[in-house]
Amino acid sequence: MPRGIEAEHLHTSMTTGRLRSARIAVTATFGVHALLFASWTAHIPQLKGRLGLSDGTLGTALLGAPIGSILAILVTGWVLPKFGSRPVVLVSLIGYCLSGALIGTSGSMFALFGTLTLWGAFQGSLDVAMNTQGVTIEQSLKRPIMSGLHGAWSLGALLGAAVGAFCVSRGITLNAQLLVAGIVCAVVVGVLTVSMLPDGHQKLTHRPGRRHKLFPAPVLILGAVAAACMICEGAAADWSAVYLRDSLCTSATYAAYGFAAFSVGMVLIRLTGNWLLQRISPRALLPALGLVATAGLTTALLAGDPAISLGGFFLLGLGLASVVPTAFSAAGDLATQGGNAGTSIATVSALGWAGFVCGPPLIGHLANLTSLPHALLLIPILTLAMAAAIRFTGVFAIRPHANPDV
Numbered sequence: 001m002p003r004g005i006e007a008e009h010l011h012t013s014m015t016t017g018r019l020r021s022a023r024i025a026v027t028a029t030f031g032v033h034a035l036l037f038a039s040w041t042a043h044i045p046q047l048k049g050r051l052g053l054s055d056g057t058l059g060t061a062l063l064g065a066p067i068g069s070i071l072a073i074l075v076t077g078w079v080l081p082k083f084g085s086r087p088v089v090l091v092s093l094i095g096y097c098l099s100g101a102l103i104g105t106s107g108s109m110f111a112l113f114g115t116l117t118l119w120g121a122f123q124g125s126l127d128v129a130m131n132t133q134g135v136t137i138e139q140s141l142k143r144p145i146m147s148g149l150h151g152a153w154s155l156g157a158l159l160g161a162a163v164g165a166f167c168v169s170r171g172i173t174l175n176a177q178l179l180v181a182g183i184v185c186a187v188v189v190g191v192l193t194v195s196m197l198p199d200g201h202q203k204l205t206h207r208p209g210r211r212h213k214l215f216p217a218p219v220l221i222l223g224a225v226a227a228a229c230m231i232c233e234g235a236a237a238d239w240s241a242v243y244l245r246d247s248l249c250t251s252a253t254y255a256a257y258g259f260a261a262f263s264v265g266m267v268l269i270r271l272t273g274n275w276l277l278q279r280i281s282p283r284a285l286l287p288a289l290g291l292v293a294t295a296g297l298t299t300a301l302l303a304g305d306p307a308i309s310l311g312g313f314f315l316l317g318l319g320l321a322s323v324v325p326t327a328f329s330a331a332g333d334l335a336t337q338g339g340n341a342g343t344s345i346a347t348v349s350a351l352g353w354a355g356f357v358c359g360p361p362l363i364g365h366l367a368n369l370t371s372l373p374h375a376l377l378l379i380p381i382l383t384l385a386m387a388a389a390i391r392f393t394g395v396f397a398i399r400p401h402a403n404p405d406v
Contacts, residue, residue, distance in 0.1 A: 021195035022137050023145065028192055029089060029130045030149045031156035032185045036100055037065075037123065038160030039181060042167070043174040047104075047112070057109045064116030066357045069124030073350045076125045080132055080342025084199040088129040088342075090190060096122035097186035104175030128349050132342040135332030136197050146325035147273025154267045199341065216344075218334050218395045222327045223348045225389050227355030228382045229323040232316065234359030235379055236262045239372065240313055247372050248306050261310045265317025273322045282326045282396045290387030293319020294380040301373050301380075319383055323390075324352060330396050 048058050080088060099119050106112040131146075138145045167177045240258030244250045269276075269289070276285055293316045300312025331344035366375035390396045 018195065018197075019137065019141055021192075022133075022197050023141070025189070025192035025195050026089075026130060026133050026137060027149060027152045028189045029093065029126070030134075030152040031159075032093070032189050033096070033123070033126055033130065034153040034156035035160035035163070036097065036178065036181060036185065038157040039164040039167075040100065040103065040174060040178060042161065042164030043104075043177075046168065047106070047174065051106070051109060051112065053109055053112075061109050061112040061116065063357075064113040065120035065123065066353060068117035068120030069127070070350055070353050070357075072121035072124040073128050073346050073353065076128045077343045077346025077350075080129065080199075080346065081340040085129045085132040085136060085342060086193065086196040086198060089126065089133055089196060090193045092122050092126035092129055093190060093193065094186050096126050097182035100182050101175055101179035104173055104178065124349075124353065128342065128346045131328045131349065132199065132332070132345050133196050135328060135341050135345065136199050138329060139332065140197060144274050144277040144326075144329065146329045147270050147277060147322045150321075150325040151267060151270030151273065154263065154270055158263070158267075216334070218393075219331060219344050219347050220351075221389065221393055221395045222331050222334075222344075223351030225386050225395075226324050226327045226348050226352035228386050229320050229327075230352045230355035231359035231362065232320055232379045232382055234356040235363045235376065236313060236316060238360035239363050239376065243372055243376060244306060244309060248304060248309060250306050254306065257310055258313050261314040262317040265314040265319075266321040267317075269318050269321035270325070273325065277322070277326070282322075282330070283391055283394075286323060286326060286396065287387040287391040289319045289322070290383045290390070291319075294383045294387065297383070298377070298380040301376055304373065316379065316383070323386060326396060327352075334395070 044058075044062075053061065076088065076092075096119065099115070099122055102115040103112070103119060106115050131149075134146055134149045163181070164177070166172075167174075237259055240262060241255040244258045245252060245255035296315030296319075297312040300309045303309075327348055328345050331348050332341040334344060363372075363375050363378065366378060369375075
């Protein structure tokens with residue numbers, strides 16, 4: 001082999017190896033992000049009893065995590081253009097892994113709110129930084145990976161829920177669980193972050209004679225789509241079991257299958273999303289899935305049958321699964337035209353989180369005014385609106401990707 005060709009082949013092999021290492025690192029980060037948060041939810045009833053909290057005061061305390069996340073997301077959007085996603089991932093990861101252990105030491109509602117706010121701040125910062133790193137790797141690979149990364153998040157959440165349930169059954173305290181899990185995750189994944197990529201090609205650019213908009217219209221449209229998607233996700237998480245239990249008079253065990261069916265649909269699409277998006281454009285695939293979700297859940301709510309309802313929530317999971325990951329990819333793609341991916345992703349993420357926080361209370365208030373089945377009809381209305389926005393606005397027109405074997 002000629003020396004020049006041999007050197008080029010060696011460089012390509014090294015580049016391929018680095019990209020593969022970076023992808024492994026960011027995949028592990030997505031998994032840990034979900035695992036730690038999901039693992040603590042099994043301890044909430046015990047913590048509520050130990051602190052003597054009512055449902056209302058517990059709900060107030062639990063608001064700490066999303067409030068901290070939203071505030072941190074806004075700050076992270078300003079920090080990322082200055083430092084890049086790689087160091088922000090490392091700092092946020094360590095803070096997230098270690099601050100979780102403080103939750104179990106809370107002695108009052110106010111202390112619980114404070115520790116959750118701190119934990120949520122690191123969680124939100126890590127969310128934006130790891131998605132920005134995912135977009136950086138995706139653009140370097142020239143193939144879609146964001147759906148698969150969010151699939152790793154979903155699998156991490158399932159594993160975390162299992163870990164939490166196991167620890168509760170064995171009498172392992174929340175403090176001990178999150179301390180041990182946090183240290184292990186911080187060490188293992190922290191070492192992997194060394195192989196992540198710099199965001200050097202995404203520096204903030206200034207074009208003479210043009211005024212830079214802090215919130216460009218395309219980014220706001222992506223954020224609105226993410227918010228609508230997260231309203232639906234939050235509603236499915238908090239109200240699917242209530243709908244099956246109270247409105248359709250099923251058993252508590254059967255009611256739990258509603259969110260399980262939704263989660264299975266999400267995981268199925270997220271784990272195949274990379275493959276699908278290489279073959280079908282987002283502007284064709286996502287609206288089609290959105291229409292399936294709209295038809296499926298509308299039919300389920302009108303039929304009022306438990307079995308059909310499980311199918312409706314499953315189809316809803318299929319329809320929503322790739323919306324937010326692809327919105328992040330689109331935000332990063334827009335940034336290459338002038339701007340910074342971290343800032344754009346932070347805006348989309350903040351609006352998405354706001355939707356997730358507001359979704360369940362919105363459904364509850366609508367249910368008080370009408371009924372829960374009628375309130376849940378807001379979900380297919382939003383999925384239909386998302387399908388139209390994705391298909392006709394052009395903000396999801398991500399440039400074609402190649403398909404290297406990486």
